[in-house]
Amino acid sequence: MPSRKVSGEGAPPKAEGGVDAVDRALAILSAFASHDGQMSLAQISEATGLYKSTVLRIAASLERGGFLSRQENKLYRLGPQLFRLGLLYQRSFKIEDMVRPVLRRLVETTGESASFFVRQGEVRLCLFREESQHAVRDHVMEGATLTLDRGAAGHVLVGYDSRAVVSEELRSRMARLPIVSIGERSAEVAAVAVPVYRRGAGGVELAGALTVSGPRTRIADTETIRQIGAALLEQGRLLSRQLGADEAWRL
Amino acid sequence: MPSRKVSGEGAPPKAEGGVDAVDRALAILSAFASHDGQMSLAQISEATGLYKSTVLRIAASLERGGFLSRQENKLYRLGPQLFRLGLLYQRSFKIEDMVRPVLRRLVETTGESASFFVRQGEVRLCLFREESQHAVRDHVMEGATLTLDRGAAGHVLVGYDSRAVVSEELRSRMARLPIVSIGERSAEVAAVAVPVYRRGAGGVELAGALTVSGPRTRIADTETIRQIGAALLEQGRLLSRQLGADEAWRL
DNA sequence: TACTTAAGTTCTGTCTAGCAGAACGTGATT
DNA sequence: AATCACGTTCTGCTAGACAGAACTTAAGTA
Numbered sequence: 410m411p412s413r414k415v416s417g418e419g420a421p422p423k424a425e426g427g428v429d430a431v432d433r434a435l436a437i438l439s440a441f442a443s444h445d446g447q448m449s450l451a452q453i454s455e456a457t458g459l460y461k462s463t464v465l466r467i468a469a470s471l472e473r474g475g476f477l478s479r480q481e482n483k484l485y486r487l488g489p490q491l492f493r494l495g496l497l498y499q500r501s502f503k504i505e506d507m508v509r510p511v512l513r514r515l516v517e518t519t520g521e522s523a524s525f526f527v528r529q530g531e532v533r534l535c536l537f538r539e540e541s542q543h544a545v546r547d548h549v550m551e552g553a554t555l556t557l558d559r560g561a562a563g564h565v566l567v568g569y570d571s572r573a574v575v576s577e578e579l580r581s582r583m584a585r586l587p588i589v590s591i592g593e594r595s596a597e598v599a600a601v602a603v604p605v606y607r608r609g610a611g612g613v614e615l616a617g618a619l620t621v622s623g624p625r626t627r628i629a630d631t632e633t634i635r636q637i638g639a640a641l642l643e644q645g646r647l648l649s650r651q652l653g654a655d656e657a658w659r660l
Numbered sequence: 661m662p663s664r665k666v667s668g669e670g671a672p673p674k675a676e677g678g679v680d681a682v683d684r685a686l687a688i689l690s691a692f693a694s695h696d697g698q699m700s701l702a703q704i705s706e707a708t709g710l711y712k713s714t715v716l717r718i719a720a721s722l723e724r725g726g727f728l729s730r731q732e733n734k735l736y737r738l739g740p741q742l743f744r745l746g747l748l749y750q751r752s753f754k755i756e757d758m759v760r761p762v763l764r765r766l767v768e769t770t771g772e773s774a775s776f777f778v779r780q781g782e783v784r785l786c787l788f789r790e791e792s793q794h795a796v797r798d799h800v801m802e803g804a805t806l807t808l809d810r811g812a813a814g815h816v817l818v819g820y821d822s823r824a825v826v827s828e829e830l831r832s833r834m835a836r837l838p839i840v841s842i843g844e845r846s847a848e849v850a851a852v853a854v855p856v857y858r859r860g861a862g863g864v865e866l867a868g869a870l871t872v873s874g875p876r877t878r879i880a881d882t883e884t885i886r887q888i889g890a891a892l893l894e895q896g897r898l899l900s901r902q903l904g905a906d907e908a909w910r911l
Numbered sequence: 912t913a914c915t916t917a918a919g920t921t922c923t924g925t926c927t928a929g930c931a932g933a934a935c936g937t938g939a940t941t
Numbered sequence: 942a943a944t945c946a947c948g949t950t951c952t953g954c955t956a957g958a959c960a961g962a963a964c965t966t967a968a969g970t971a
Contacts, residue, residue, distance in 0.1 A: 427721035428958070430681040430929070435725035438745060446752030451947060460931060465949070467929095470678035474686035483948070487749040489780050494689060495746015496803035498738040501697030529740050552747035554740075679929065681958070702918060711960060716920070734919070913971095920965075928958085934951080941944075 434467045447484045507651045511644045512539040519637045521623035526562040533557050533566050547598045547622050560594035561602035565618040569604040587638040599625035601637045603645040608653030619645045685718050698735045758902045762895045763790040770888045772874035777813040784808050798849045798873050811845035812853035816869040820855040838889040850876035852888045854896040859904030870896045
């Protein structure tokens with residue numbers, strides 16, 4: 410059973426500042442991430458640790474706001490407002506128009522899926538992706554979050570971030586581009602990645618990582634990797650230039 | 661100045677049930693829709709009518725949940741969690757895999773942009789869209805909401821919805837497919853649309869509207885419209901079949 | 912350099928609105 | 942019939958959200 414802000418005891422994280430009711434509302438929304446799209450009142454209650462009556466009340470507000478909707482069968486679903494605002498978020502990066510064509514070109518010339526990742530706290534977020542035409546391919550969706558410590562794109566986001574503390578091992582691995590990873594994030598997947606820069610508030614900064622990935626059965630050999638790497642370097646340079654980072658190719 | 665739940669007086673809408681704090685939080689998020697992605701504390705306060713101190717407190721929760729983020733320059737932006745949940749919403753329709761290829765085929769054969777609209781309360785929502793290659797084209801983004809009473813797709817969503825009350829005028833206009841609109845939503849745009857059905861909980865129901873649209877300079881003549889209409893009818897039928905609505909082509 | 916205006920932030924006493932939890936209704940499943 | 946699980950309604954208590962003033966920067970303006 411849940412308890413209200415326990416001020417004395419084992420002091421559970423005890424979020425500083427903020428509004429309890431809002432935290433709960435967001436917890437309800439976030440619970441849907443692991444229950445693919447549909448949840449009953451009881452499920453929500455269980456997943457969040459909130460009383461059913463509490464969920465009911467908060468859900469009324471969420472529903473009114475269009476962040477949640479309820480079907481006749483009583484199941485809750487996420488609401489259209491999330492969709493609208495989510496796309497607004499994606500577009501607020503204002504780089505979609507530049508990234509998409511680059512990804513398409515990469516898919517075209519390499520035949521494999523291409524993605525653009527940005528760092529988001531301690532994970533990396535797939536902001537854009539274009540799928541290869543191959544029937545068998547690795548699967549990452551736009552919006553998915555992956556760990557920062559595995560996979561070529563993850564290494565790039567840490568190793569080429571001027572603000573990050575980089576381990577000696579990673580630093581040496583970052584010595585030359587492109588970065589290659591085979592079977593790291595997933596045993597059957599290989600990936601090649603390069604950094605992308607942009608002109609930011611305080612000069613040139615890391616914008617994200619451009620990556621091409623696919624099953625290692627198609628990508629593992631050095632010649633294929635060389636070709637993919639060449640395409641990535643070219644497109645990455647192009648994209649960085651479009652983002653106003655002319656000469657920042659090297660850290 | 662804002663006031664708390666006014667129980668007596670002029671009784672402003674007076675939302676039934678729900679949680680005030682959550683309503684406010686959602687109002688803050690929704691305010692971003694009209695201020696393209698970035699807002700200062702003062703702007704939020706003004707747009708929502710909430711005190712700055714209140715916004716600050718609620719924003720702390722939103723930020724913690726990843727629904728909002730704050731930059732060094734103090735401006736708030738929407739957060740990545742919205743992006744994730746938004747895409748989850750889109751995918752919860754589970755029809756993306758079927759709709760995308762259909763849209764691509766339409767763009768390929770007609771040369772114009774193709775979209776899939778669903779009804780969302782009293783507006784229509786662009787759930788998926790594939791852009792034409794033409795430099796000059798009409799502009800509708802995925803996630804955008806348009807009025808229900810204008811444009812071919814809007815008519816379809818009302819006229820072919822078995823639950824909707826349909827005016828005599830609209831009914832006669834719906835007599836034969838496809839539906840065509842020229843210069844309705846926007847003076848320079850022409851569109852052609854057909855309904856898409858699916859097997860739902862209580863039998864076959866309207867799933868959405870499939871539409872092809874572009875500048876009327878390219879679409880207005882009857883021959884072009886005939887061709888687009890033929891492609892739409894074919895793809896719409898195909899899509900409906902994929903969604904389990906075999907013989908429901910006519911209302 | 913001093914004055915003005917506006918933005919962001921911190922603090923606190925008051926009071927209300929959100930909460931827990933019990934109680935109830937309803938429909939499946941056994 | 943009996944049990945179970947789910948959704949919903951209701952209520953008294955009090956913790957926690959709120960308004961608003963006060964303070965701190967920061968950027969104009971003259």
